[in-house]
Amino acid sequence: MKVLVPVKRVIDYNVKVRVKADKSGVELANVKMSMNPFDEISVEEAIRLKEAGKVDEIVAVSVGPQQCQETIRTALAMGADRGIHVLHDGDTEPLAVAKMLKALVDKEAPGLVIVGKQAIDDDCNQTGQMLSALLGWSQGTFASKLEVEGDAIHVTREVDGGLQTVQLKMPAVVTSDLRLNEPRYASLPNIMKAKKKPIDQVAPGDLGVDPAPRLETLKVEEPATRDAGQMVEDVAALVEKLRNEAKVI
Amino acid sequence: MPDNLSTRPPTDPAQQELILAAVDKFLERDVVPHAHDLEARDEYPFEIVEQMKKLGLFGATIGEEWGGLGLDVSTYSKIVERVSAVWMSVSGIFNSHLIMAAAVERFGTEDQKRRYLPRFATGELRGGIALTEPDAGTDLQGIRTRAEKTADGDYILNGSKTWISNSIQGQILAVLTKTDPSAEPAHRGMSLFLVEKNEQFRVTRKLEKLGYKGIDSGELLLEDCHVSADNLIGGEEGRGLQHILGGLELGRINVAARGVGVARACLDESVRYAQIRKTFGKPIAEHQAIQLKLADMATQVEAARLLVESAALAYDKGERCDMEAGMAKLFASEAAVNNSLEAMRLHGAYGYAKEFNIERYYRDAPLLAIGEGTNELQKLIIARQLVKRNPV
Numbered sequence: 001m002k003v004l005v006p007v008k009r010v011i012d013y014n015v016k017v018r019v020k021a022d023k024s025g026v027e028l029a030n031v032k033m034s035m036n037p038f039d040e041i042s043v044e045e046a047i048r049l050k051e052a053g054k055v056d057e058i059v060a061v062s063v064g065p066q067q068c069q070e071t072i073r074t075a076l077a078m079g080a081d082r083g084i085h086v087l088h089d090g091d092t093e094p095l096a097v098a099k100m101l102k103a104l105v106d107k108e109a110p111g112l113v114i115v116g117k118q119a120i121d122d123d124c125n126q127t128g129q130m131l132s133a134l135l136g137w138s139q140g141t142f143a144s145k146l147e148v149e150g151d152a153i154h155v156t157r158e159v160d161g162g163l164q165t166v167q168l169k170m171p172a173v174v175t176s177d178l179r180l181n182e183p184r185y186a187s188l189p190n191i192m193k194a195k196k197k198p199i200d201q202v203a204p205g206d207l208g209v210d211p212a213p214r215l216e217t218l219k220v221e222e223p224a225t226r227d228a229g230q231m232v233e234d235v236a237a238l239v240e241k242l243r244n245e246a247k248v249i
Numbered sequence: 250m251p252d253n254l255s256t257r258p259p260t261d262p263a264q265q266e267l268i269l270a271a272v273d274k275f276l277e278r279d280v281v282p283h284a285h286d287l288e289a290r291d292e293y294p295f296e297i298v299e300q301m302k303k304l305g306l307f308g309a310t311i312g313e314e315w316g317g318l319g320l321d322v323s324t325y326s327k328i329v330e331r332v333s334a335v336w337m338s339v340s341g342i343f344n345s346h347l348i349m350a351a352a353v354e355r356f357g358t359e360d361q362k363r364r365y366l367p368r369f370a371t372g373e374l375r376g377g378i379a380l381t382e383p384d385a386g387t388d389l390q391g392i393r394t395r396a397e398k399t400a401d402g403d404y405i406l407n408g409s410k411t412w413i414s415n416s417i418q419g420q421i422l423a424v425l426t427k428t429d430p431s432a433e434p435a436h437r438g439m440s441l442f443l444v445e446k447n448e449q450f451r452v453t454r455k456l457e458k459l460g461y462k463g464i465d466s467g468e469l470l471l472e473d474c475h476v477s478a479d480n481l482i483g484g485e486e487g488r489g490l491q492h493i494l495g496g497l498e499l500g501r502i503n504v505a506a507r508g509v510g511v512a513r514a515c516l517d518e519s520v521r522y523a524q525i526r527k528t529f530g531k532p533i534a535e536h537q538a539i540q541l542k543l544a545d546m547a548t549q550v551e552a553a554r555l556l557v558e559s560a561a562l563a564y565d566k567g568e569r570c571d572m573e574a575g576m577a578k579l580f581a582s583e584a585a586v587n588n589s590l591e592a593m594r595l596h597g598a599y600g601y602a603k604e605f606n607i608e609r610y611y612r613d614a615p616l617l618a619i620g621e622g623t624n625e626l627q628k629l630i631i632a633r634q635l636v637k638r639n640p641v
Binding site for chain 1: 261263264266267268270271272274275278303304305306308309313318319
């Protein structure tokens, strides 16, 4: 079985994100970028399935600027077999990415697509679900455990208040949650070897997709700063402040 | 100029970025959570070493044909900087190991390369260099360890070595000896051997230190230790000092990169703390006295890093770089010493407390000014080279 794993290049999770002065977006100049952490989890899961003999080939896909090749290389160094880079310099939105992934799935015919449940930059949490709908495939979202058995896959989902295990018919789309696994970091020898693994480059047009954004960003703002706490004399004073100052009761 | 000096092509910048990102992840996951406790207990970081083997650090500068990564020293020094910014002792575990490996790769016989380099690269066989003796450190020509040739052509080694990194947990060391104590000049009678530890080559004492804890620094005794002639590096007597001095340039770039790491760690923690700590109603970063310190510290880090880059570049090109390596070692180690004290002043009592990292940097930094040739010696090397390169 072949597994397709989309990997997105995002601002590194350790970076304190700053809003641009004109509020048009966030500062990207000289900011460390790396693979979306949920996508790292997806790559790791695909590698574990391969190590368990359930998967033959792992294909890492990234949509974005030329530097996305580094993100694909990271996946290759972790253990993916080859990469596909959809070169696109503008903003990407979930629906356009899902359409590009669908076109690639039609071409590559994987048995499973493991998508990060969301990217930590826009927190959309849409691409996996959209892809599943476009393909007409089963979906198992927010996976914390995967078990492939024949042509079915058992997905344990993290839902409010507990876990739900569903059985999906393959082919399927699974979105990975935080507790699915702890991804390995690429060893230095594997990084060197990954140089030789192939990355194909295509354009959105080659896949028949118009990547033009459908959304317009009006304004991006820093979260409101929290004021310092106040000490109150007694419960009555607290209730009075909640009612008249905070106006929450 | 050492012979057999091979040049290393520069690592592709994107590739270098991936390598450094992997090192950062290793540090974040496997070193940061344990460094403080292990250091406080002066405990050898066994689990970290296992992770370093998996990561491939023990083969960083060993050629790809021997199973190493074949990294250029420019990339390698950036790795050393990062590791040292977290815990300097960890860098020592692979630094002197790789100097030993470099001596074998550059000067060893084909048989020695084949027997040792693949095992050095995986970390299966780890070690370092045994040069210093109780009465000779910086003045290496004054060593007394004797290697006498036997009738069958092998050697018997006698002597003692001290301050040897990786000597307790490592399995093998490159030992500098005198095969001809009467040779004039003395270096013509010096030879370097690869010696695996055994009953006749054993650790007699673990040394207690101010800082640089966790890593094993030991005293060793060679007592009628039989060493095969096959383990004389290069197979020829009288070239030991030359072999090891070539490695010391790499060693000095190592130490300089450590200096940049420690100096940067001091700066980073100071920049953070200065924005959190408030006095007289505002963060101390807004006081001019603190700003002056931060500016000086940052400038030292940047200048030290550029000196290391310049020395590493010269090394990678195969150029003579004792002056460049000496300058980098001198300046970067002094930057670490200076920044650790400044960071302590800036952190006040918190800087002095065992609970935080600053006092560790303050204890670790002075080693850099002493080890791998004192800074006073570096000045002599720089001055002599300066005159030699600019004759009237």
